[in-house]
Amino acid sequence: MVERPEGSVDMPAPCLARPSSCDRSELGFVRRPMVRWLDPHQLVDTAVRVLVSGVFSSYADNRELQALEPAEVADRSGQADLWLDHVADLGDGWNSTYTVARLLATEELKLDWDGETYATERGRILVMGGDQVYPVPKAGEYENRMLGPYRAALPCAAGEAPELFAIPGSHDWYDGLVNFTSIFCRKRWIGGWKTLQRRSYFAIKLPHRWWLWGIDIQFGSYIDEAQLRYFAGVALDQVRPGDRIILCMAKEVDSGRKGTEVHSDRDVEFLEREIIQPCGARLVLSLKSGKHYYARYEQEDGVRQHIASGGGGAFLHPTHNLPERMDLPGADGPAPYRRAGTYPSPEVSKRLRKRIWLLAPYNLPLSGVFGAVEVLLALMLGLHLGDRHVALGVGDLLHAVWESPTFFLLVLFLIVFVVGMVRFAHDARGVGRFVVGMLYSTVQLAGAAGVMVAASWLSSAFGLRGVGSLIAFLGVLFLVGGIGGMVGMSGYLWVANCFGLHGTEGYAAQHHQDLKHFLRLHIQADGALTVYPIGVDRVGRKWTLRPDAPAHEPWFAPSGSEPEPHLIEKPITIRGQSNLQSSEADPERVPSSSNNLLR
Numbered sequence: 222m223v224e225r226p227e228g229s230v231d232m233p234a235p236c237l238a239r240p241s242s243c244d245r246s247e248l249g250f251v252r253r254p255m256v257r258w259l260d261p262h263q264l265v266d267t268a269v270r271v272l273v274s275g276v277f278s279s280y281a282d283n284r285e286l287q288a289l290e291p292a293e294v295a296d297r298s299g300q301a302d303l304w305l306d307h308v309a310d311l312g313d314g315w316n317s318t319y320t321v322a323r324l325l326a327t328e329e330l331k332l333d334w335d336g337e338t339y340a341t342e343r344g345r346i347l348v349m350g351g352d353q354v355y356p357v358p359k360a361g362e363y364e365n366r367m368l369g370p371y372r373a374a375l376p377c378a379a380g381e382a383p384e385l386f387a388i389p390g391s392h393d394w395y396d397g398l399v400n401f402t403s404i405f406c407r408k409r410w411i412g413g414w415k416t417l418q419r420r421s422y423f424a425i426k427l428p429h430r431w432w433l434w435g436i437d438i439q440f441g442s443y444i445d446e447a448q449l450r451y452f453a454g455v456a457l458d459q460v461r462p463g464d465r466i467i468l469c470m471a472k473e474v475d476s477g478r479k480g481t482e483v484h485s486d487r488d489v490e491f492l493e494r495e496i497i498q499p500c501g502a503r504l505v506l507s508l509k510s511g512k513h514y515y516a517r518y519e520q521e522d523g524v525r526q527h528i529a530s531g532g533g534g535a536f537l538h539p540t541h542n543l544p545e546r547m548d549l550p551g552a553d554g555p556a557p558y559r560r561a562g563t564y565p566s567p568e569v570s571k572r573l574r575k576r577i578w579l580l581a582p583y584n585l586p587l588s589g590v591f592g593a594v595e596v597l598l599a600l601m602l603g604l605h606l607g608d609r610h611v612a613l614g615v616g617d618l619l620h621a622v623w624e625s626p627t628f629f630l631l632v633l634f635l636i637v638f639v640v641g642m643v644r645f646a647h648d649a650r651g652v653g654r655f656v657v658g659m660l661y662s663t664v665q666l667a668g669a670a671g672v673m674v675a676a677s678w679l680s681s682a683f684g685l686r687g688v689g690s691l692i693a694f695l696g697v698l699f700l701v702g703g704i705g706g707m708v709g710m711s712g713y714l715w716v717a718n719c720f721g722l723h724g725t726e727g728y729a730a731q732h733h734q735d736l737k738h739f740l741r742l743h744i745q746a747d748g749a750l751t752v753y754p755i756g757v758d759r760v761g762r763k764w765t766l767r768p769d770a771p772a773h774e775p776w777f778a779p780s781g782s783e784p785e786p787h788l789i790e791k792p793i794t795i796r797g798q799s800n801l802q803s804s805e806a807d808p809e810r811v812p813s814s815s816n817n818l819l820r
Contacts (some may be wrong), residue, residue: 236377237412242765248776250369255314255732256355259584267356287402290419292451294459295384297346297679298424303428306344307740309471309510310390311533312354312367317734318534320760320784322374323775325739332755334788341741341753345383346425347414348435351390351471351510353405355535358396359636369377372412373776377382378448385414388435389421390471390510413773422448422453427467429666429748429797432460432502435469436492444488453496462501465795467742468492469508487550504551505795506750506794508740513538515564515738515754515789518547521557524795528752530737532564536729539574541567542721562790564756565736576803577715577730581707584730591706592699595672601627604673605691611679618670638662648722656721661713672702735759738789748797754789 240247257263297303304324311318324330325422330341354363377385385405394399398421405416421437434452460466470489493504503525510531518527527549531538540563548555565573581588602621603609609621625631633732642665643658679701680694714727738756745751763780 237372239768242770250365252315253365255734258729259587261586261590263356287420293419294424294426294455295417298426298428300428301746303744304342304344304532305346305742307348307350307508308533309350310531310535311354313535314734316762317737317760319370319374321533321737322371324786326375327401330786334791347383347385348469349387350469350508351388352392353387355392358393358400360400363400368411375413377773378413382413382415385411385416386418386423386435387439388471394439394756401751428744430464431744432464432466434466438470438472438488456496456500460500460502464502465505466497466502467506468504472511490550498552514540514544517562518558519561521559526556530740537733537736539570539724539728540565541570542724555645564738564789574718576712577727580711580730581704588703588707591705595669595698595702596695601625601631613674647722665709668705672705676701750795752793756785756789757786760784
């Protein structure tokens with residue numbers, strides 16, 4: 222039997238004391254910049270955590286421990302109408318995360334579209350749809366990148382406190398869900414929002430026969446047995462024929478159909494076929510995160526909507542490579558969907574691609590790594606001995622390679638580098654992946670040789686001899702090699718993106734903080750559901766602390782003009798049902814599949 226939790230946390234949370242300065246001791250957190258994904262330390266740290274989490278999740282699943290908690294369903298069906306907010310892929314830089322959090326905390330937003338003004342209210346429920354923190358789920362990162370900004374945006378609620386539910390994304394899973402469980406599954410307060418769930422998945426009963434289900438698919442691999450039993454129990458006990466379901470999950474379908482997306486799609490298909498359909502309900506709206514853009518696909522021969530929404534604060538993904546049409550899985554097999562709206566627009570997304578050429582100044586530490594590798598290769602070739610570095614030619618380099626005492630290590634480095642580049646070209650498939658990796662590695666190696674020759678001739682132009690000439694050579698090699706390596710990577714990512722490859726790598730390194738969004742949903746008194754996609758083209762850059770403002774108002778206000786929220790497209794309305802089945806489910810009706818899962 223599925224229990225219902227109490228409607229509120231045990232005691233209302235008092236308003237947080239307003240800070241009088243921006244010191245960490247008063248704020249309780251540090252305002253962090255956007256994650257620099259190509260920072261060498263960041264790359265290593267994230268890679269290690271991904272590896273460890275992959276091994277850990279293979280042998281231990283935190284969701285099995287969560288299953289010891291009561292299986293609750295939040296019942297919010299008694300209201301005439303209800304507002305909900307959905308935000309995902311947040312917890313990155315302060316400017317973007319706080320701007321979105323501040324808009325979510327605002328009691329009313331008036332938005333214009335085609336001459337008509339829409340008055341929207343702050344969600345009575347806020348759903349966080351995955352990846353609440355970047356890059357890794359350390360307690361300090363949660364505090365600085367998510368908890369701090371959201372507390373500052375809504376220190377407390379002036380009236381009834383809104384509720385908060387969350388599902389984890391892959392970045393929340395990197396520590397085995399330890400910190401996620403502590404933050405979201407212990408019925409604690411996050412500023413003026415109160416958390417109520419006990420597990421990393423949940424079901425909320427909404428007005429007018431609507432449901433919101435949030436599922437946890439770990440790293441896109443599978444839904445655990447305890448979770449399936451939970452939703453089967455909800456379907457068996459409370460869902461009635463004709464009910465409509467909004468499904469939230471933290472994995473967007475990729476047009477390349479990667480393995481994890483295929484597995485997660487099968488899970489959703491199984492959930493719909495074996496649990497939702499047998500009880501007579503319908504999956505009408507899918508909200509998925511993981512891709513940091515807004516993309517809405519609507520079923521060509523039906524009413525279903527598929528919305529990818531991950532604009533809560535993280536870097537921007539491109540939209541210009543999204544397909545016009547795609548087949549998405551369903552209980553009755555794949556169904557055709559057409560692209561109905563994107564944010565940013567494909568034109569804006571394509572214009573942002575030129576920023577890939579600025580990777581070197583955006584990522585100076587990685588430029589230093591490229592330069593250091595060039596110097597290391599020169600030392601391995603013995604170019605520091607005598608005047609071997611003076612007036613080098615390509616033939617001299619080949620001869621140095623052959624005579625090098627580290628010839629074996631050089632060959633090993635070459636093999637590892639080529640294999641690594643082939644692996645890096647993960648967006649390509651089959652032979653194409655091998656070809657792309659080989660081309661890029663060849664260009665980079667040729668560029669490294671060219672940099673050595675150029676550095677040799679440039680250092681010779683100074684007229685130095687001996688140690689002075691060697692120092693000049695290595696110094697020029699470091700500088701030119703660092704810049705050249707990043708230019709080579711920029712060129713590769715730019716060309717690859719022109720062919721629809723490396724969207725994540727090409728855009729993540731830009732850590733673009735603008736063009737963010739969230740969704741506002743309204744279940745109306747007539748049973749219709751309206752989705753308002755709300756975007757903000759430019760987030761705040763400079764903020765002023767407001768220590769004397771009322772207790773419930775945000776701690777920081779923009780120093781200049783306010784960020785301007787707007788509708789991304791006309792609100793999407795899914796009409797109320799005109800021919801609902803009997804309000805009472807047949808007591809003899811037992812969904813066979815759900816019943817089997819409960820045994």
